[in-house]
Amino acid sequence: MNSLAIQKKSVEYRKKILTYIKKANAGHTGGSLSCIDILNVLYNEVMNVSPDNFHHPDRDRYIQSKGHSVEALFVVLADQGFFPESDLETLCQYQSHYVGHPTRKVNGVEQNTGALGHGLSISAGVALAGKMDKKDYKVFTLLGDGELAEGSNWEAAMIAAQYKLDNLIAIVDRNTLQITDRTRHVCNTEPLAEKFKAFGWAVKEVDGHHLEELKETFLSTPYEKGKPNLVIANTTKGKGISFMEDVLKWHHGVPSDEEFEKCMEELEKLTKTLEIV
Amino acid sequence: MEFKHTRQGYVDGLLELAEEYPELLVLDADVAKATKTVDFEAAYPKRFFNCGVQEQNMLSVAAGLALEGYIPFASTFGVFATCRAGDQLRNSIAYPKLNVKVGATHCGITTGGDGASHQANEDIAIVRSLPNMTILVPGDYEEAKQATIAAAKFVGPVYLRFGRDKYPLIPEIHGGFTIGKAKVLKQGNDISIITTGIMVDEGLKAANSLESEGVSVRLIHMPTVKPIDKEVVLNAAKETKGIVTAEEHSIIGGLGEAVAGIVAEEAPCMVHRIGMQDVFGESGQAGELMDKFGFRAKNIIEKARKIMRN
Numbered sequence: 388m389n390s391l392a393i394q395k396k397s398v399e400y401r402k403k404i405l406t407y408i409k410k411a412n413a414g415h416t417g418g419s420l421s422c423i424d425i426l427n428v429l430y431n432e433v434m435n436v437s438p439d440n441f442h443h444p445d446r447d448r449y450i451q452s453k454g455h456s457v458e459a460l461f462v463v464l465a466d467q468g469f470f471p472e473s474d475l476e477t478l479c480q481y482q483s484h485y486v487g488h489p490t491r492k493v494n495g496v497e498q499n500t501g502a503l504g505h506g507l508s509i510s511a512g513v514a515l516a517g518k519m520d521k522k523d524y525k526v527f528t529l530l531g532d533g534e535l536a537e538g539s540n541w542e543a544a545m546i547a548a549q550y551k552l553d554n555l556i557a558i559v560d561r562n563t564l565q566i567t568d569r570t571r572h573v574c575n576t577e578p579l580a581e582k583f584k585a586f587g588w589a590v591k592e593v594d595g596h597h598l599e600e601l602k603e604t605f606l607s608t609p610y611e612k613g614k615p616n617l618v619i620a621n622t623t624k625g626k627g628i629s630f631m632e633d634v635l636k637w638h639h640g641v642p643s644d645e646e647f648e649k650c651m652e653e654l655e656k657l658t659k660t661l662e663i664v
Numbered sequence: 665m666e667f668k669h670t671r672q673g674y675v676d677g678l679l680e681l682a683e684e685y686p687e688l689l690v691l692d693a694d695v696a697k698a699t700k701t702v703d704f705e706a707a708y709p710k711r712f713f714n715c716g717v718q719e720q721n722m723l724s725v726a727a728g729l730a731l732e733g734y735i736p737f738a739s740t741f742g743v744f745a746t747c748r749a750g751d752q753l754r755n756s757i758a759y760p761k762l763n764v765k766v767g768a769t770h771c772g773i774t775t776g777g778d779g780a781s782h783q784a785n786e787d788i789a790i791v792r793s794l795p796n797m798t799i800l801v802p803g804d805y806e807e808a809k810q811a812t813i814a815a816a817k818f819v820g821p822v823y824l825r826f827g828r829d830k831y832p833l834i835p836e837i838h839g840g841f842t843i844g845k846a847k848v849l850k851q852g853n854d855i856s857i858i859t860t861g862i863m864v865d866e867g868l869k870a871a872n873s874l875e876s877e878g879v880s881v882r883l884i885h886m887p888t889v890k891p892i893d894k895e896v897v898l899n900a901a902k903e904t905k906g907i908v909t910a911e912e913h914s915i916i917g918g919l920g921e922a923v924a925g926i927v928a929e930e931a932p933c934m935v936h937r938i939g940m941q942d943v944f945g946e947s948g949q950a951g952e953l954m955d956k957f958g959f960r961a962k963n964i965i966e967k968a969r970k971i972m973r974n
Contacts, residue, residue, distance in 0.1 A: 444732075491760050498731060502755040508721045509756055512728020512736075515713070520732070539752070542721035549716075 411478040417624040417637040419459035421562040428601040452506020453531035454488040469495030504537025514555040533565025536574040548587030553609035562624035595620030667830035673808025675700040693740040723752035730762040742768035742784030758794040772912030774950035783945040789917020799890040803864035810841035846893035852880030856900035863910040869961035906934035906971035915939035936967035
């Protein structure tokens with residue numbers, strides 16, 4: 388995909404995230420907007436996974452540990468053709484499979500997530516299976532920086548290094564905010580890179596909204612043979628909407644009609660800017 | 665009478681299946697000697713993974729392996745498999761209904777001298793309340809082996825419960841293990857005794873004693889606590905004067921409450937429960953603790969008489 392097309396995708400995805408959150412009157416707005424560029428790059432530029440090969444043993448795997456940013460995942464999966472986008476009209480509604488955290492009832496979702504601190508362990512299991520089966524697939528998992536307070540992540544970090552799972556790529560959506568406050572004011576995870584290095588991981592740090600940089604980083608794994616890979620993606624919570632960026636209250640928040648209109652205006656402006664370029 | 669570890673039955677079952685099921689793996693949280701899975705490690709080192717002292721991660725790793733078609737048997741003490749890693753059991757395994765087997769040892773009061781921290785007396789209650797879970801509580805070494813084999817062949821999450829001690833072999837319960845099916849050991853019509861796990865031994869003793877006094881006993885061994893054999897329970901409720909349940913577990917949330925729940929809805933009769941009376945265990949030999957906390961045949965008989973008098 389050319390650079391312009393992929394950038395446009397990010398804007399379109401943001402519009403859709405906000406549209407379906409608005410329709411559902413619920414959702415994790417800020418975190419979905421912070422990780423959407425990561426998902427865009429993974430699904431459109433990096434991973435070998437599609438509705439056609441979703442059950443093929445050689446496909447790449449994606450497990451979203453920060454399950455609450457489900458709107459970002461659903462919007463991307465719909466765009467990939469895993470299900471009709473109109474399904475998302477039912478987000479969070481009675482009898483809908485499109486609930487507030489991912490489940491395997493939705494085509495394209497590998498594993499139920501939502502309870503924080505599970506995804507890295509599950510992904511380590513999948514990566515271990517890949518090693519035993521001598522497969523080349525890669526396992527990507529997306530974690531929140533607030534989520535890293537869950538101790539099970541560090542259990543998984545140790546075991547992934549122990550088993551030399553260099554086919555595992557953990558991405559931290561480091562937007563530095565969690566539900567109540569700045570992550571560093573709640574349960575400081577810093578120095579994050581040093582911590583993971585000390586746990587035996589190879590670590591890279593990127594601008595989590597720079598699509599090219601993300602692509603190169605994801606495609607160049609393993610960074611060191613025999614070491615699991617950590618990508619610290621520095622992001623902004625609420626990215627793309629001026630009044631949501633880096634603002635705590637948009638962890639989950641539904642824009643009012645007026646705010647929603649402003650969101651669409653800002654994103655429309657962004658689309659036009661891209662077209663001019 | 666021969667005594668053997670139920671946990672040895674677990675690993676012997678795994679070893680028996682290992683060649684036929686190359687996808688069968690064993691995960692361990694650094695207690696392989698205690699769970700006896702060390703025998704599996706010795707025979708199949710490449711199919712054995714010691715995750716270290718970390719039960720939470722181990723259960724989610726098992727979930728990941730199950731997603732890829734493996735049949736992981738995650739083995740640790742019952743306390744840690746359910747209480748420590750309860751969230752992982754619920755959300756990584758039960759909710760997506762993955763084919764993970766949890767082999768839990770050191771369950772019940774007969775864990776003995778290790779004390780209350782290691783005596784899982786609430787694990788059945790926790791797992792029973794999780795949708796999609798199957799719970800197997802075998803009564804002796806041989807049945808433990810059969811239950812393990814049945815669990816491996818069954819598709820879906822299974823909680824297997826074993827003790828720490830050596831328990832008597834009970835020939836009456838050998839053979840014909842089917843998940844979800846009770847074993848009716850005596851077809852009497854005065855009073856019913858329903859046991860699970862190693863309490864079958866005390867149940868048999870109680871039944872024999874009552875029979876010698878002329879009481880006709882319906883003795884039912886229930887190695888599957890979930891899904892429970894409802895039909896057998898209802899027949900017992902309808903055809904006898906009442907039911908005594910006996911389990912090496914809290915009276916809260918285990919076999920007794922499962923039986924009481926079924927009976928209350930469809931065929932009300934008196935149900936008395938033998939089990940831990942909502943207290944933590946203590947230190948001591950298995951036998952001493954069974955005496956102290958009322959897990960003996962005489963306790964079952966006492967309850968049976970109470971029902972008969974009513």
